[in-house]
Amino acid sequence: MTGSAVRRALRSPLAIDIALAVVVAMVAYGVARRHLQPYYHDAPWIEDLLVPCTGRPGWVPDPVAVKALPQWQAFLAQKVEYFPCSAIAGMPLIEIGISWQRQEYFHRALSSWFRIVGPTINGFITFQSGMFAMTGAIAYLMFRLGMWRVIALACTAGLVWSPLQLRATGLPIEYEKAPWILAAVALCGVVVRRDAQGKSLWAPALASGLAAGFGIGFKTDVMAAVPLALATTLIFVRRNPGGSSRKALATLCVIAGVAIGGGTMIYRNFFGPAGS
Incomplete structure (x- = not known):
């Protein structure tokens, strides 16, 4: 350079x-x-x-x-x-x-x-x-x-x-939930902006899922960021002219991020023997 x-x-x-x-x-x-x-x-x-x-x-x-x-x-x-x-x-x-x-x-x-x-x-x-x-x-x-x-x-x-x-x-x-929730919200905003610009969405979508997933391990309240991240890709991401692969890929990236970052914690907190 x-x-x-x-x-x-x-x-x-x-x-x-x-x-x-x-x-x-x-x-x-x-x-x-x-x-x-x-x-x-x-x-x-x-x-x-x-x-x-x-x-x-x-x-x-x-x-x-x-x-x-x-x-x-x-x-x-x-x-x-x-x-x-x-x-x-x-x-x-x-x-x-x-x-x-x-x-x-x-x-x-x-x-x-x-x-x-x-x-x-x-x-x-x-x-x-x-x-x-x-x-x-x-x-x-x-x-x-x-x-x-x-x-x-x-x-x-x-x-x-x-x-x-x-x-x-x-x-x-x-307090530990604060940076994770804000990060997830900010990354949802990045997804919407990049979609409007016609740019690739997989990286910010994956990052929003990771932020929400890891945040759940800090405070279970961060679980509220998961439906927000999913709603961002399902509602605000536009379909491709020839199909819905762009929307589907972004949504799958969010799900993958949540699973990688917080899959274990979600199972433990909600579905495990001591889940609620």
Whole structure:
């Protein structure tokens, strides 16, 4: 690629929007981090926080016994930055069960992050701030599908500094659905736009299904995005002049994405032995 081609690519509307989405994510991360720091007492999800100590996701020492430990009290009082794993060494572990399994992707993501940063409250704050940053960036890109850049930035700013959004960030099990639902909605918009332009639909259709599918593993509420993604391809995608293969292919891509991303979770939550 020549230098002039690179410069043209960097000045393209898509490149500018991606750069602005990154800026939005950085700002949103800082806003969320400042908001969460005073509320660290909401942070410790014992089943995920202690995985670096137990080495067994989905299993935890007796929470009552853990909370009675002086080391735990010192940890909550921020007298120590990291919870000492030696304090629970040898404690018998209890399987958490269906409450963990129904949101396995969320728990595995959070516990994996704690494995990287250690059993520290800061791990919770950085994880939640990252999810908030993702939500802000996706929201900007979604707004850009139908708004001028300045208006999209203004709407995103309203979301990032929304007191309701910031309060929800302190509730991990509830907030984790936000980026996945927004991603699915934004990708549905991409499908409609590309259809109007006569472009290929399989990639955004598959991505919308994947976003909904993986999101179900974070929060079952994201299941609501599945009929939205299917309705987008079934209702808004135009038929080919000679048949319906374009519409059918896009719909099959959505179904494939949902199956790949969340097939196991859908079966477990709705059709398995403990399904509801």
